[in-house]
Amino acid sequence: MESRILQLIAALRASGVRVSLAESAEAFSAVDLMGIQDRNHFRLSLRTTLIKDLRDLPVFDKLFPLFFGSGEPPMMGGDPTDDMTPEEAQMLAQALREFAQSLRQRMQRLMNGEQLSRQELETLGRMVGLNQADDLRYQEWLAQRMMRALAFPEVREALRELMEQLQQMGMSRERLEQMREQIQQNMQGLEDQIKQFAGERIAENLSERPPGENVDNLMNRPFNALADDEKKILQREVKRLAAALRTRIALRQKRAKSGQLDPKSTIRTNLKYHGVPMEIKYRDRTRKPRIVVICDISTSMRFCSELMLSFLFALQGQIRKTYAFAFIDHLESISEDFNGSDADEAVASVLLRMPSGHYNTDLGWSLNDFNNEYLDTLNGQTTLIVVGDGRNNFNDPRLDIFSLMTRRAARTIWLNPEPPVMWHGDSDMPKYAPLCNNVLKVGNLKELVSAVDQLLSA
Amino acid sequence: MNNPFESTGRVKASLNEQKYIASDEIATIVFLAQKLGKPLLTEGPAGVGKTELAKAIAGATGRELIRLQCYEGLDESKALYEWEYSKQLLYTQLLRDKLNDTLGKSESLAEAADKLAKEEDVFFSNRFLLQRPLLRAILCDQPTVLLIDEIDRADAEFEAFLLEVLSDFQVSVPELGTLTAKHRPFVVLTSNNTRELSEALKRRCLYLFIDYPTLQEELAVVRLKVPDLSPKLAQQAVEFVQKLRSTEMRKSPSISETLDWANALVALNAKSLDKQTLEDTLSVLVKHEADIQKARRQFIAPPPARGKPDEFGRFSGN
Known part of the structure; x- marks a missing residue:
């Protein structure tokens, strides 16, 4: 047990x-x-x-x-010839003789209500590859295949013929009806037995499956080596991590809040008590960051940006204000997309609006766009985050604008999936990097989580 | 002490005595929670009797019910304890003479400070400690039932704090030392599932999901709580509510609304669920304007083009 x-x-x-x-x-x-x-x-x-x-x-x-199955499915046992008259039994035997050997056996077993033995089930399972299955969605399908391997459809057809034949031979209507009902029930029982067996076996396979494919492994896998369904798993994981992170940040901010006595505001509020300190005021040391995030959503960077965005919007409560921008060859503000409650939907709508195509990534031009329209989003309290690989297709990197932006922002952080050794070719990273306060390598989810955590701890 | 919770059957019976109809599931899980000494986390749509369950448990066990209603911004000082600062201040003012007497005889400043330090305990004693629900549940001489209502409305940080308390039922008040519970309270947490609770909290609790009741269960509740309603009308009313629930609504009516409605029917002295009665009382049952319109269209006055006259015929009792 x-x-x-x-x-x-x-x-x-x-x-x-x-x-x-x-x-x-x-x-x-x-x-x-x-x-x-x-x-x-x-x-x-x-x-x-x-x-x-x-x-x-x-x-x-x-x-x-x-x-913990509910036991064997019910079968109507017993020999149907038991309560038949000798003539009727004779008739049945004669009608049965018309069928091939293998079918005859099957039909007889069905009529007698015999269940499949464990061994028979095992053999059937092996025939249809049940031992490799470890997904319950295949239960129905595999059970169907097992029944086919048992020649179920043929048997069903043969039974129908048998009934017709018996009717022609003059068996009474009630007797026929009774037999049909019994066989029907036995068939159902057999079907249940097979389904139960298939389910049990799949569940056992499931429990024996090595825990290799779990989330921890996926977290360490580079973004570009993820399959589609793995991305889905990670998306779910992001939500969970965001919740955990939110708790942690909330605690941090909470502790910071009940820190120091604030003499100025204490004196001010207690003036009405003749300066007797009846109400004590503490300094609110929480500094919720304002964030401006610029994401490269070209094919190579798309998934990383997506996760980053879902992260930031899951953390809404802990961040004072977020402005989000996405670019491939030009820059677009995507903050409005995130006003709804569902970050997944928002990300999807952005990706629909800016599909990745064959046009080239141009960060320089996008920075120019930013300079023209959105420069006022940066101020002394803003953290500027750039998510991108800095590969500019040999366009002008517009370092002048970028340095202006970094000077306006309180902090600049660049998240790049590539480690420094790979910054060559069309990568402008070596030029951008010295202007940033921090360049973090974010190649997988684990690194992304720690980057976000770091971002909000300062 | 005679324990009314010694078997699942007894749990069910004694909850029944408290006018709470518990399904087998609820009875079993309540029994387990009490045996294992674990907090019970109940989730489910609003108004299916989660809070009521805690009250019934308190009633059945004869314990005091201490309730902590959670809301956004709830913090330790509201949930656990607070020093009564103004009372402390008042006492120091009033006792000034006495203090002068005590301290006046001392020769040096250091001696005075030492003397004062000896009296310090007076000002940080239970006298000035304002007990909030959590501390009350811990310090109570009798075993209690602690109901933490709508935990999902509190902030994540409060949840983290609650974890510490729930794991060993002791709190440390820096001025008094560690206070440990004499009796472990039976803790019931309720959540309307408006936000994801933390894994750690869930791990420590037993989980009970209470869904809308079946027709029989709901009928039994209505018969029990509103005995004045005639059986026939009760049956019709519950059938109508169940039907409403099966349609897409912004806020499906829950048991508490069914009971309100049943009481309204009694108050109006309704004999049958005819069109007029339904029209008059629908707003007791359904709270959103859009839902009212929808219910009216679907059940009371179907559009004449497609509507079948017998659609509400069955409610009018003909």
Whole structure:
């Protein structure tokens, strides 16, 4: 039983539910307490200790019966010839004789309500490649294939023929109806058995799957080596990290707030008490940054910028004001896109508006755009962040504008996926870098997280 | 002490006595939470009885219910404790003479300071400590039920602070030392799921999701809480509410609204759910203007072109 519960937990983890060690220990003590006699109590004790999120409930509800099945599906056992008259049995035997050997056996087993043995199921599973499957979405499909391997459709067809034949031979209507019903139920039972087996096996595979493909590994993977579905996983992870980061920053700002006594404002507020300090005022040391972020969203940089943007907008509460700009060959303000609540949608709408095409990245020209229209967004409290690889296609880097911008901003941070050794060719990074306060290499999500954290800690 | 929570069946029965109809699921999880000594995190749509559950638990166990209502900007001084600064100040003013007596005889400044230091405890004692819900739950001589309502409305930083308290039920007040709970309170947290709670908090709690009730459950609740409503009308009313819930609404009616509505029907002395009664009382049940319009269109007066006359015929009881 214990190993079964552990398998369930492993399968939950493999399906993306976060189950901590403490929680699994909790599950065991809950099961100890409730016992396992009552299946419903058992299920609830596991569920309340393991699942803490509404979205994970369906996963649990799906996996639980696969590990702790409700027993064998019901079959109508017994020989159908038992309560037949000798003539009727004779008729059935004769009708059956018309069919090929293999089909005949199958039909007889169905009529008798025999279940498949474990071994037969294993063989079937091997035939359709069940042992490689580790995704529950394939359950239905694999079960179908197993049934096909059992020649289910043929058997069904043959049974229909058999019925017709028996009818022609003069078997009574009620008897036929009774047989049909029994066979129908047995078929359903068999189908359930196969489905259950397929599900169980997939769930077991799931629990044995090495945890290699988990998020931690993805976090260390460079952005340009990510497959599409991995990007989706990371997008989810970004949300989680943003929430964690938000808590941390909030704590930091909170601690900073209750710091020092502010004598000036204390005296001022207590003038009404004749200078007796009735209300104490503390200095608010929180400095929420204003951020201007300029993102390169050309193909090479797109994913990094996307994550950066979703990050910044997930942190809304901790940042006073964000202005976001995106460029490929010219600059566009994208702040308006992020006024809604859903950062994903916003990113998608920006990408739709500025599709990556064959035109060339031109940072210099984009800086010129910025200089003409948006320079007033930079002031002494602003942190300027540039996300890009600095590859300018040999266009004019407009260092004059960039240095003007860095002088207006309080701080300039450049996030670049390339390490310094790769700054050659058409890269203008060596020229931009000395103007920045900080150049951080952000090649994967982990580095991005630490960069954002650093950004907001100062 | 006679523990009313010694089996799931007893939990269910004693919650029932408190006029709270608990499903098997709720009873089992409440039982587990109390046995394992874990906080219970309940989530679900507004008005399905999350807060009510905490009250019922308090009632069933005969414990005092201490409630901490969360809101944006709630901080430690509102949740845990605060020094009553003005009272301290008042006392120092009034006791000035006494202080002069004590300190007047001292020869040097250092001696006076030492003497004052000895009396310091007077000013930082329980007398001047303003207990807020969390500290009250910890210091209470009797076991209590601590309800932390709508935790999702509090800030992330408060959640982090709450974690510390919930993990070992002790707080340190720098002037008094560490205060440890004599009895672990039974903690119930509720959340309307308006924001993601932190993993750490969830990890420490048992999770219970309360959804809208089924027809039978809701009918049982209505019969229990509004006994004056005739059984036939109650059945019709609950069926209507369930139907409303199945349509797309900005705010689906919850049990509390069903109960309000049932009470309204009793107050209006309604005999059946006819068109006029529905028109009059719909706003008790549905709170958004757009939803009211929609419900009216769909259930009360369907557009004549497509509408079938028997659509509301079943409500008029003919």
